Amino acid sequence: MRYQSTRGHPDRKHFSEILLEGLAPDGGLYLPERYPHFDTSGLSALRAVWREQGYAELAFRILSLYIDDIPAEDLRAMCGRAYNREVFGSEAIVPLKPLEDGLALQALSNGPTLAFKDMAMQMLGQLFEYELARRSRVLNILGATSGDTGSAAEYAMKGKQGVKVFMLSPHNRMSPFQQAQMFSLQDANIHNIAIEGVFDDCQDIVKAVSNDLAFKAHWHIGTVNSINWARLLAQVVYYFAGYFQATSSEAQKVSFAVPSGNFGNICAGHVARMMGLPIERLVCATNENDVLDEFFRTGTYRVRKTAETHETSSPSMDISKASNFERFVFDLLGRDGQRTKELFGHQVERQGAFTLAPEEFARIGSYGFVSGSSSHANRLETIRDTHRRHGAMIDTHTADGLKVARQWRTDGVPMLVLETALPAKFAQTLVEALGCEPDRPAALQGIENLPKRFTVLPADVARVKAYIEAHA
Ligand SMILES: *Cc1c(COP(=O)(O)O)cnc(C)c1O
Numbered sequence: 001m002r003y004q005s006t007r008g009h010p011d012r013k014h015f016s017e018i019l020l021e022g023l024a025p026d027g028g029l030y031l032p033e034r035y036p037h038f039d040t041s042g043l044s045a046l047r048a049v050w051r052e053q054g055y056a057e058l059a060f061r062i063l064s065l066y067i068d069d070i071p072a073e074d075l076r077a078m079c080g081r082a083y084n085r086e087v088f089g090s091e092a093i094v095p096l097k098p099l100e101d102g103l104a105l106q107a108l109s110n111g112p113t114l115a116f117k118d119m120a121m122q123m124l125g126q127l128f129e130y131e132l133a134r135r136s137r138v139l140n141i142l143g144a145t146s147g148d149t150g151s152a153a154e155y156a157m158k159g160k161q162g163v164k165v166f167m168l169s170p171h172n173r174m175s176p177f178q179q180a181q182m183f184s185l186q187d188a189n190i191h192n193i194a195i196e197g198v199f200d201d202c203q204d205i206v207k208a209v210s211n212d213l214a215f216k217a218h219w220h221i222g223t224v225n226s227i228n229w230a231r232l233l234a235q236v237v238y239y240f241a242g243y244f245q246a247t248s249s250e251a252q253k254v255s256f257a258v259p260s261g262n263f264g265n266i267c268a269g270h271v272a273r274m275m276g277l278p279i280e281r282l283v284c285a286t287n288e289n290d291v292l293d294e295f296f297r298t299g300t301y302r303v304r305k306t307a308e309t310h311e312t313s314s315p316s317m318d319i320s321k322a323s324n325f326e327r328f329v330f331d332l333l334g335r336d337g338q339r340t341k342e343l344f345g346h347q348v349e350r351q352g353a354f355t356l357a358p359e360e361f362a363r364i365g366s367y368g369f370v371s372g373s374s375s376h377a378n379r380l381e382t383i384r385d386t387h388r389r390h391g392a393m394i395d396t397h398t399a400d401g402l403k404v405a406r407q408w409r410t411d412g413v414p415m416l417v418l419e420t421a422l423p424a425k426f427a428q429t430l431v432e433a434l435g436c437e438p439d440r441p442a443a444l445q446g447i448e449n450l451p452k453r454f455t456v457l458p459a460d461v462a463r464v465k466a467y468i469e470a471h472a
Helices: 015-019 040-053 055-064 072-082 117-134 148-157 176-183 199-211 213-218 229-246 264-274 291-298 325-332 337-351 358-367 376-390 396-408 423-434 461-471
Strands: 003-005 030-032 096-098 103-107 139-144 163-170 190-196 254-259 279-286 300-302 353-355 369-373 415-419 455-458
Touching (some): 003 015, 015 229, 030 325, 040 055, 103 396, 117 229, 148 163, 148 176, 148 190, 163 199, 163 461, 176 423, 190 199, 190 461, 229 254, 254 264, 291 369, 325 358, 337 353, 358 369, 376 423, 396 415, 455 461
Parallel strands (some): 103 415, 139 163, 279 369
16 A cells, blocks of 8 residues: 555655655645445454454554555554553443433543543554664654643653654643643653743744754654544544444444544544445534534635634634645545645635535535534533433533534434543533533542653743753
8 A cells, every 4th residue: 555645746655654754745645545445244354353353453454454564463463552451441442332312422532641642642652663663763753732632642652662752831721630641751751841831832833843954854853743644544443443333234324423623533534434334424523613614514614813713611622724634625526636735735825715616515425524513501511411311421522522413313323422532631611511520530540749740941942952952
């Protein structure tokens, strides 16, 4: 399998070449040249793998279709180390929790940082360590985080050979729990840098350092952002695992509702559907930052300005543009790289927006996508209602998903709502909704009292570079 850019660049690359890269040279995103396809008997065979050998082997079977430059036994061993009971707390890894009327939550948040980003990041940690050793290379990951991504990256990379993490976060602006999750890590290869500023300052510093190409090359600076194809690929697996749990035969269909921000999670669902998984609907759920909902309703994709971006109680979905969205549009346009380049490389760059032609927009239905958005009041109501009816606590992002899922449910088709975080991570809103603190997994009791390891720096690019030089 080889990989191509969404913007028509003629190069074709192998998996291990794109693994450590970001964007393609023409600014596009990498996608496989084609999607392997399962027919009904192929799906039945895969169901048997899931039933008899479990999640890690299912992951190996799916990943190996896209990765032909890592020996099978090595890849299988990495899947086993990424997905096991010790890391994800159950044999099923992504168990279902039934709600009413064919609705169920699919738990993706039982990894070390209590958010679904662990699902991809744990695999990425394995792949990075492996590939760096094979190439006798090192990598210094530089990132900015306001919460979920940074902690998931740190827990996946801690103790890994050849990798160091330099993670910037806004000083005293994360929740005490999120801060404790990151800052309590004592591993020598993890560097928490608390910047005296806001999240945008952190992001600006990362951009400035990455734009210094000489510095970047000399210090082997890389990222783990959500456009990495390996992250997306690892997420495809749990759509299959959800389908096999919700159905008993390949004649059945399911729908998925996905709390969405950068369109990484739901794009993996799109890939699963392209591979022949019988998905009826992919429900794209947004919060007040409704860039994606607007697109699926109108065919216009309009990037928001910073001042237009709402700070919400589902903060991991607060986006101004959706960085993985170009992948879906490329497929929607019949994989026309020139047209994709015109839309994302020209129109979005110049005008901050594009509108699909009517015949292009008309195709969306055949890809299964529908959408909806929710407000803070909707989240509170959904959290309360779910607690009252089922005794279950859900987090704010999952509440966005569940609210929109209820709008799009159809009789006879199970609707799986992806649970993207545990409520313990967003305790403040849970207290607002329910008047009590959410449950916290036993291993994380008292985490706020552990010794913290972090460095405070001013929002100054030179000071951050100097820190990297001293510690890389
Ligand atoms: C990252 C994140 C999302 C959004 O996922 P995308 O892949 O960016 O669409 C939703 N919920 C939680 C809890 C997250 O951490």
